[in-house]
Amino acid sequence: MHITYLLATSSNAIYDGKYSQGGRYHTYGQQSFVLDLLGTMGRAGYTVRLVVDAPSRFALTSTLRGMDSVTVTEEIDPSSKTDLILVDEVPDEMLMRFDEHIPAFRIVHHAGRRSSDYLVGRCERFLCMTENALSLQRKYLPPDRAVLVHQGVDLERFPAVLGKSRPARPRVLLYCRLDAGREAVLGQVIENIDREELLVYVAGDGPGFWETSDRFGSEIILINHVQCQSIPNLLGEMDVVISLGRGAMEAMATGIPTLCAGHRYAGLITADNIGSLLRYNLTGLGGDRDPSLVMTDIREALDSDRHGVRALAEARLSADAFVESVSALYAQVAG
Template structure:
């Protein structure tokens, strides 16, 4: 297929004018999703045209250079061959430039956010990545438009690292945006980690960054921002990861034992609880595990088999499965 992917930077509702790094906007989860999906589409033989409204603000342009089947550009070409349009966070005007006979699927990043009337009328499918998003989107979309297609990570970009770090102290990475109240839970978790027994890294930006620095700066390694391209290297150095959403998915793909912490603390992600946790995007949204148990969970995680973690990611968290779902939906509507 020839796929056109529409993406906005500064006008993006997810960015909301926040998280600018030297003029480049970034929301880690969204850009990680785009990077992994486009790599997966390219590897599957699709031709991808990524249209970005402000290329100078896009943090991943250089990452796609050298991929013959991927073009990254500001120039929209309505006359060019396009079989399917994937609509990310963009102003309606970007999609309006294309002929209405070209099928368009809307990617739902924010579970409860309503799309414009135009997008509702124009997009034949709304790709919901969690059961929670599916339930919320169905409330205001025509019947059959909202569909469940679980997101995943590019398992080739995150190769399994089966050996432990081998350091004097095991390395624990807390990997989370420090806003929306999540920084408060992260603070509780750090308070309950024995920072002499394990070496603690915290990677995240947002309004809670300097508070985290003031409270724990002399006892942890605090990192403000790590680009998507560098995350596999960082994860490969860790022994346990505490994260949510795509951060948790990426850690598990790397084979790192992962604890779920976001809206609430859920503890280790296992084959027994991953289905229920994925309903709310691995954020621990309806969990009630006490953060004071985190050190016991870390010790248990250190004894787990990384091959089992990677196998679980291969089974449940593959971007290839997402792309196959999109291809199946395209076949359904085009006959």
């Protein structure tokens, strides 16, 4: 299958004029999703033409250009071979350049954000990555247009690290964007971590970065930003991760016991609670665990079986399942 993937940077609603660093835009979750999806599609035998409005400002351009199955360009070429168009955050005009007979699927990153009337009429499917997004999108989309396709991570990009021995000071990594209220929950979690018993890393940027630095900078290792390409290396050195969304997925793919904290605190992610947590993208929403119990949860995590964590990621968090679902949906609409 030949796929054209449309992505914008400067006009991207997720960027919204924010997250510029060194002349490039970065939105960790969205870019991590794109990197994992395109890599998985390549191994599945698809070829992908990634059309991005400003390749020099896109943090993954050089990485994706190193993939044999991916072409990165800013040139919209409607005459190029295209079986399916995947529409990320883009202005309508990018899609309007293509013939209407080519199926288009809209990728829903923001659960409640409405698409334009043009996209609603043009896109055959809206790929909702959580049950929450599916419920919200169905309120205004035509019947059967919104479908649930859980996102996942590239299990080859995040190889399992299963043979680690516990150091004298176990290493705990907290990482997420420090904005939208998440920094408040993260602050409560850090307050309740024994920072002498554990070596604590915090990786994240946003308005809460300097507040975190002022409060805990002398007791933790604080990192402003880690590129998507480097995250597997950082995760491989950790004993426990506290994160949300794709950060939690990537840690579990690596085999690392993971605590869910973001908009709320939900504690250790297990086979028993992952289903309910995925409804809100592992952000902690719906969780009501007290952050003061984090040390109890960390000690339980340190005793967890890494093989079991990896197996849970393989069963519930694989990008291969996303690609298979997209292929099946394409077969439906293509007849």
